[in-house]
Amino acid sequence: MADQIDDDHISAVEREQTHYATKRPTLLIVEDSDDFRYFLKDSLLDEYNIVEAVNGKDGWQKALFCHPNLIISDIAMPVMDGIALCNKVKNDSRTFHIPMILLTAANTEESEINGLGSGAIDYITKPFRLPALQRKIRNIIKQQEAFRQTYQKVVEIKPSQVDVQTPDEEFLQQVILTIEQNISNTNFSVAELSASLLISRSTLYNRILELTGKAPLDFIKSFRLKRGSQLIDKRGFTISQVCYKVGFKSPKTFVKAFKSEFGVIPSKFNQDA
Template sequence: MKTKTTILVVEDNYDMREYIKESLSDSYAVEEAVNGEQGVRIAETIIPDLIISDLMMPKMDGNELTRILKNDERTSHIPIIILTAKSGQENKLEGLQIGADDYLTKPFDIQELRVRVENLINIRRKLQEKFSKGDFLARRTDKKLKSIDEKFLAKVLEVIERHISEEDFSIEECSSEVGLSRTHFHKKLKALVGKSPSQYVRTVRLYRAKQLLEGAVGNISDIAYSVGFSSLSYFSRCFKEEFGHTPTDNQK
């Protein structure tokens, strides 16, 4: 059964919060927070797929919530939509400069909000495809990587490659070297690449093997062992699942 996309609604006005929740709950799992302070705590705990936050709230406003979450490696990838009663280009630019992904002025059409939510989720899925494929693996050492998410993935790849020949390299060890708890590591990586940590480690091993095969660096058995596969048959099966052809075909 496919898990519903989770949206966190941060809004101090009860009626508005319930209106948004009821309007989205048919398609999404909706969590609630009554102010920015609570919103940050919940976001750090559940790592939602998207956040809809009011701008003006007690204890912590939407801009501060955005600033905190976008600068935290655990939550920097989460798209944030800011809702505000304020109008004017200056206020919109302020929210966007802090890191908000979209901005909607109250009163708004609920269908427009739904479309914006869907668009941001689709953009995130496209980024997952980009980050999980070989083009990002190939440019992981690019010094032009600027976003927190790109730097995070580059760090993950560096850790995996350092241990790539170790078949028993565990996700606990990987998350520890990256600097996150196992739970946050799983949620962050799943959000960025659409794969669990164990699946992503396998993908990195396979892309490294493909590079070695294309460079004719050793025979298939040696290459399989060098990237952490002790079983040649399992390596061949995984390779075909990932690339659509066998390691032998890759050498032709």
């Protein structure tokens, strides 16, 4: 049975959600030493939203709920260590895409192999230079942003032609195929999309927002409109026919949304093409 989010952890995380009003990336710091955790938080707070966890179990719960851009975890911790946490993150469909950096005082080849073997993107031994860690974090976040921008363009231009190469690409294709299968269903909702993909609504929200820059509801709406624009380009459908084929409840609603998306009404779209 998939892990469930404990109510006590949810309430704790919800208090930390005040940080989420901005669009800054979110880092989850998992560290049992209060002093070292505070040091990391204080060093990174100017650039990122920070969520804290005191051990691997706490970190796992918060990873499920917050869906951070990156997890930075110590290895030696009570209850659940960093290796076990990384294994859980990388073997769960809800979190496997989240990169992890492992921190440890164990400076041996075996420890490094175990750390990287659990799926961590990097393994850093203590003591380390803070600027080096900050640079590694920035590089990971920049890579995520570059991926999001690239595939946002791909999805906008060719909604059904994303090749499966990486877990993020595969996830996007699953989202796109599910929407396409329900494109004419006016009642198709974000809840139905998340249920079809077997993930929670919060996970769906965070992953689609991270990869496309749009909330799921906006993504579905934008996808319907882009499919509508393709049908209009075919020149064989009336506006009303296109409207219902892509799941809008009325031509009036479709025309209004279309103009908001493309800057022109459907009848003027690609008129000179």
